[in-house]
Each structure stands twice: as C-alpha cells, then as structure tokens.
Amino acid sequence: MREHLRIRQLEALDAVARTGNITRAAAMLGVSQPAASRLLSDLAKDLGFRLYHRMDGRLVLSAEARHLLPEIRRVLESMDYIAQVGRNIPARKAGHLRVACLPGFAVCHLPGVIAAFLTDRPDVTVTIEPDRPERILEWIIGEQYDCGITDDFTGHPAIEDQGISIRSVCIFPKGHRLEANAVITPDDLAGEKFIHDTIDSTYYRGVAEAFAQTGKTIEALVETRQFTCACELVCLGTGVSVVSELDARSYQHRGLSFRPFVPNVPHKLSLVRPIHQPPSLLTLDFLEAFENSLFDYRCDL
Structure with missing residues (x-):
C-alpha cells in the first residue's frame, strides 16, 4: 500500500458510493470519466483490494470498501472543515482571542462587546481573564494574552498601549x-x-x-x-x-x-498588547471594536 493516499482518490470512491455510476461520479467531481476511472484504479492498487462490483447496471462497493467508507467520509468532512476555517482566518472569522481585563469589565460592558464581536465569527473562541492591573501587565509582558484592558498604566518598553479617557x-x-x-x-x-x-x-x-x-x-x-x-x-x-x-x-x-x-x-483606560508579538488581525479587529464601543463615553475626543 502506498504510504499516503490522495484526497482526490477518496473523493472518487465516495462519489461512486453515492451515485453507483462512473459517469455521474465523474460529473460530481468535475472531471472526465477516464480521469475518474483512473483515480479509482489507482486507489484499488494502493489499497490492495477491489473497490466495487457491477450489479444490475450499477457499481456496488465491495465489502472491504464499505468497511472503509465511513472513515473516508470522516476524512473528507475534516478536509472541508479545514478549508472553511482556512477561508475564515483571513476574514477574521476564525481563531482564538485571549483578553485580560479589570474585574469590573468582566461583568460590565465587555460581555456585550464580546457578544456582538462573535455574532458573525462562528469559529472564533475567546478567553476572558479578569485580574488586577499589575497581573494584567505581567501577562501582556509575558505574551500570555493577546490584549488587555487596564488603567493606571504608566508605560513599559514591552507593551504597546492606547489611552482612552472616560467621563x-x-x-x-x-x-x-x-x-x-x-x-x-x-x-x-x-x-x-x-x-x-x-x-x-x-x-x-x-x-x-x-x-x-x-x-x-x-x-x-x-x-x-x-x-x-x-x-x-x-x-x-x-x-x-x-x-x-x-x-x-x-x-x-x-x-x-x-x-x-x-x-x-477622567478615568484613564489603557488598551494594551505585547509589543514584540505581531498582533493577529483578530486582535486588531477586537481592539477596534472595543474602542468604538467607548465612543459615547469618551472625554478625549
């Protein structure tokens, strides 16, 4: 057996199982009938057993192929999922966001911002960690969190910050x-x-x-x-x-x-992030969303 099977071969077998016909399977794959037949022939050689039999004008999977089919479909579903997530990452709709914040923000204002932020980002997950300002800065300096919401920040060479004054x-x-x-x-x-x-x-x-x-x-x-x-x-x-x-x-x-x-x-907030770790597009989008959510409360505009 070949060490690595090709995804296209697995797609061909799945298409035959669904259609029972090489011509329709080829159409499902968007290839010619000879190309589909070649994929199936190569797969049979790689696996070392027959994939199907002809019965009453239809192609019927062999017992060995039927045994393998559920695993093949799981692989194909995983590939579809990876492709979808891959498309979502550049669109800022996939990934994990780690936010450190003052305890008050964990129960006031931030949940609403997070809920709105996640509305059209189905594959984004978030960690929210509330703690005192000193701990938040330790986490950001150590690059343990993508960004933080704190106050009383006086500057640090390892931290990029944006100050916002609230009435x-x-x-x-x-x-x-x-x-x-x-x-x-x-x-x-x-x-x-x-x-x-x-x-x-x-x-x-x-x-x-x-x-x-x-x-x-x-x-x-x-x-x-x-x-x-x-x-x-x-x-x-x-x-x-x-x-x-x-x-x-x-x-x-x-x-x-x-x-x-x-x-x-004014209550002076600081949105902070590690300066030596390039921010993800997801982090930058979240920081922009959070800053925009403060517009009506600011006194530094």
Missing part, C-alpha cells in the same frame, strides 16, 4: 436629593458618606484634588478597587461615589442615578 459621574440612589442637580460638584457632596477608589490610585488622587481645590474633604466610608463594587453599594443606599460613566450606566436599572461630576476627573 466621570457622581452616582447616588434614585430619589436622592442630588437628582435635582444638573451637575454635581464637591460642594454638593458636603455631608455625604463617600465610597471611593483605593487611595493609592491615580483616579482617587484626581477626585481628592477636585475636593481640595474647593476646600472640601472626602468623608470616606468605603474604599474599593472596583467601580462595580461602588455601584453595588450605592444601589444599596450605602453612600455616594464618583466613578466612570461607563460603569454607572450599567447600573441604571438597579436603582442608581447619576449626574456629571464637575470638575471632570
């Missing part, structure tokens, strides 16, 4: 007195218990500076790294907070209201 809003429970205001300033928050970002973060320092400029101080109640946690606490009536508008809008249906915070303290 901030003051959030409070529905029915709160602050709903009467068109905008919220530090003066308006006098006496309010405040839920805020971690005190070592750039964002917290920006909010604290806005208070300091008006001679006010933050009446801290809860410190939390995640805006989503602050939103949950505000929905429960625990206090008020200043967060990214992106997160605030996700909680409007949960009993949360918000107004623009003045002066604006």
Whole structure:
C-alpha cells in the first residue's frame, strides 16, 4: 500500500458510493470519466483490494470498501472543515482571542462587546481573564494574552498601549436629593458618606484634588478597587461615589442615578498588547471594536 493516499482518490470512491455510476461520479467531481476511472484504479492498487462490483447496471462497493467508507467520509468532512476555517482566518472569522481585563469589565460592558464581536465569527473562541492591573501587565509582558484592558498604566518598553479617557459621574440612589442637580460638584457632596477608589490610585488622587481645590474633604466610608463594587453599594443606599460613566450606566436599572461630576476627573483606560508579538488581525479587529464601543463615553475626543 502506498504510504499516503490522495484526497482526490477518496473523493472518487465516495462519489461512486453515492451515485453507483462512473459517469455521474465523474460529473460530481468535475472531471472526465477516464480521469475518474483512473483515480479509482489507482486507489484499488494502493489499497490492495477491489473497490466495487457491477450489479444490475450499477457499481456496488465491495465489502472491504464499505468497511472503509465511513472513515473516508470522516476524512473528507475534516478536509472541508479545514478549508472553511482556512477561508475564515483571513476574514477574521476564525481563531482564538485571549483578553485580560479589570474585574469590573468582566461583568460590565465587555460581555456585550464580546457578544456582538462573535455574532458573525462562528469559529472564533475567546478567553476572558479578569485580574488586577499589575497581573494584567505581567501577562501582556509575558505574551500570555493577546490584549488587555487596564488603567493606571504608566508605560513599559514591552507593551504597546492606547489611552482612552472616560467621563466621570457622581452616582447616588434614585430619589436622592442630588437628582435635582444638573451637575454635581464637591460642594454638593458636603455631608455625604463617600465610597471611593483605593487611595493609592491615580483616579482617587484626581477626585481628592477636585475636593481640595474647593476646600472640601472626602468623608470616606468605603474604599474599593472596583467601580462595580461602588455601584453595588450605592444601589444599596450605602453612600455616594464618583466613578466612570461607563460603569454607572450599567447600573441604571438597579436603582442608581447619576449626574456629571464637575470638575471632570477622567478615568484613564489603557488598551494594551505585547509589543514584540505581531498582533493577529483578530486582535486588531477586537481592539477596534472595543474602542468604538467607548465612543459615547469618551472625554478625549
């Protein structure tokens, strides 16, 4: 037996099994009848047994060929699948995307972007890994993920990044007195218990500076790294907070209201990827889709 059979030979045997006729099998393959006969003859020689018998004007597969046919069809189906995936890769419709993100994004905003992104990409799979900013940067530097969504990024020679500034809003429970205001300033928050970002973060320092400029101080109640946690606490009536508008809008249906915070303290996001690993077309398409999803929240346009 020849070490490697040709796919065209297997297609010829499958066509004969389906049609029972060399002429129709040749038409199915798009070749001449002599070419189809030659493919079958060569396959019989390579396999070492007869492929079919003539019976009542039809070609009927031999017992050996019938035994082999299911495996042949599995091979042909696999080849069709490989061809389809191969066509999808240049069209950015196949592949695997690995995204590291802040924990808040794993439950807020990102799922909607991923769902829309996968709608017309049937052969794309995605890994989403939430963690703190330090871990995300470690993964990107180590080329363990295709891209990351983080904040407080200050630059690294192994990372390509794109900064995006998101508007901030003051959030409070529905029915709160602050709903009467068109905008919220530090003066308006006098006496309010405040839920805020971690005190070592750039964002917290920006909010604290806005208070300091008006001679006010933050009446801290809860410190939390995640805006989503602050939103949950505000929905429960625990206090008020200043967060990214992106997160605030996700909680409007949960009993949360918000107004623009003045002066604006932008939440600075960074879309990051490894600089020494050429990005796939799929990664670039996803980053573009995610950036476009932030258009209505940006304050750096």
